[in-house]
Amino acid sequence: MQLHIGGYLSFYMPGKQTRFDLGLEKPTPLKEILQCLDVPLGEVQLVIHNQSIVNLQDAVIRDQDMVKIYSSVDGG
């Protein structure tokens, strides 16, 4: 799967990385994937799964999927 970490969430990633290519052997809940990467789940505000907005709690990801997650977005 391709994972894009958007907004300030990449602050928490090693090397402030924004993109990950991950191999999934089986469909996996997104929550589990993000927990493995130490993404603070409470700060994930928006999840785009293959171009649709989905609920973080329900999303199940397959190997060929594309996922983008974002923190809260303020103005400026």
Add this chain to the structure above:
Amino acid sequence: MPLKTKIKILRVDLTSGALDVEIFPERLYRLYPGGKALAGYFLLKEMPAHTDPFSPQSLLILASGLMTGSPISTTTRYVVAGRSPLTGAVGCSEAGGYWGPALKQAGFEAVIITGRAEQPVYIWIQDDQVEIRPAEHLWGLTTAEVEEMIREELGDPKVRVLQTGIAGENRVRFAGLTNDLRHFNARNGMGAVMGSKNLKAVAVRGSQRYDEIADDKEGLRALARKLARQVRENPLSWELQHRGTPGLVEPLNAGGMLPTRNFRQGAFEHAADVSWEVYEKELLTSRRTCFACAVRCKREVLVDGKPSRYGGPEYETIASFSSNCGVSDIKAMAKANELCNAYMLDSVSTGNIIAFAMECFENGVIGLADTDGIELKFGNAEAMLQMIEKIAHRDGFGDLLAEGSKRAAEQIGGDAMQYAQQVKGQELAMHEPRAKHNVAMGYAITEIGADHLVVAHDTAFTSRDALPFKSAQALGIKNPQPARSLSDEKMEQFLILESWNNFQNTVGYCFFGPAPRSFIPVEDVVESINLASGWDLTVENLLEIGERTTNLFRVFNYREGFTSKDDDLPQRFFTPLEEGALAGEAIDRDTFLAARAKLYQLKGWDPVTGVPTRERLEALSLGWAADMLDTSQEDVK
């Protein structure tokens, strides 16, 4: 404990050439500690109702605040205020950079300018020496040329130059001001007021250090050092430093709230072409900052393959000239930004007005005969750049658009007004109101016309775990709320966040410093105020300063004939959004009107008319302003 310094106000009468310095009493400064509050005080006290913004009698006020120029990161802001020629309401625009701190270093809190010079002039302030100098040789030049020439003739490359541009000279109603070519008092047309006074620039150089006026300089320095370290440790300020505001394009587009094609749509199919990653690859050359600020959110860019002298486009400009005009060419967008800064046009209004004209053109409301033969279709980057030139120079069709979208729509007639996305005559900033309902309410009711910095944005407060929500609890924000809601509790949040932002705009804090938007905790903001002043204020006192400022501006507008009818949104936002993740979303008009009445009530205003009550004004020490409520509104705009 009294302040260590006197609050000095410089008065300049350009008609007579008279210069005067007065001391503003500390007992009043505690109520109006600079910036927006101080400007509101003088505008109400000294400018008669219905003064033509372009008349010699109109006031142009330049005001720093209590914290401006302190060692605390993000305390760089000052305001430019007057009566807006775009809206007819109170006009006020803030900027960072170096000019505000320089004014403070010269020993002045504010400059109040009246009159009109016979020939173009500029003002030169060097500590307590003030001079009005000829500027005929600067008239008609780009802002970069003007800054270079003023510094050269004053023999000092560190002189800070605040100036209007060719657009201001031509009284384009949304002309702004710039300092250091990279920081902009863009909104509300204050540059046109400056131009109408034949005033090209105000150059400043000062030698007084903030240490000399701070009550506890060691305490303030220690706090500044601690906060500077936190910039990189806080995810919110880290993101501002790393990506700056251009980083907003991608998440706003993903969330379906990127204004696209004159706010018809919430997502732009070419957003990836104007994203931060492309910006970084195609445009970015380096990063810059404002006075003593560790955030470093400013950007330097290439335009036409060369380093631009004007700084890089911020999010507002990117969205205004790309998605909202349907233009996917990031280099054309950067060129549009440079043109606006060279001529000193407000890029938000300029992009909006061109988008308005594009929609009129595509719907046959105007044609090639109106547009000087320019094919003004969405996505036509070349047409967009041509129109910027025409607006700045008031050439052909640009002369009409230079009046702003509301006046232009009135003159065009037909269906044109439905394509003008403005409130009180000022074009909306680049945040989709159907996605953020407190922002929508802010667009509707704020006294200066549609503006995006009235409240912190709803999307930051939807979850208990979101960093902005956590830090906002110190302000009294209790529960997370949906972004698309106008509940009573949302209106309570609105009032708190509006007061907090107006406090920041009064004392000189940038939106990108204090919580909840960024890294400075509320308690450290309070501490900084007390270390600087020697006062003993609480967060409640600071919110009251902000609320007082709102009410000053409200009374100003009342006097000019504004009513609750002016606190409304364009019809488009009560109809469904097209495209993107929030397609189909609309604001329910009845819910909006009920929420507005609730908000008026929470503010201590009449829930129907939106006029402040005497009781509330007196509670805010504004009894003198309450007397102005007796003024008749018959002689309105």
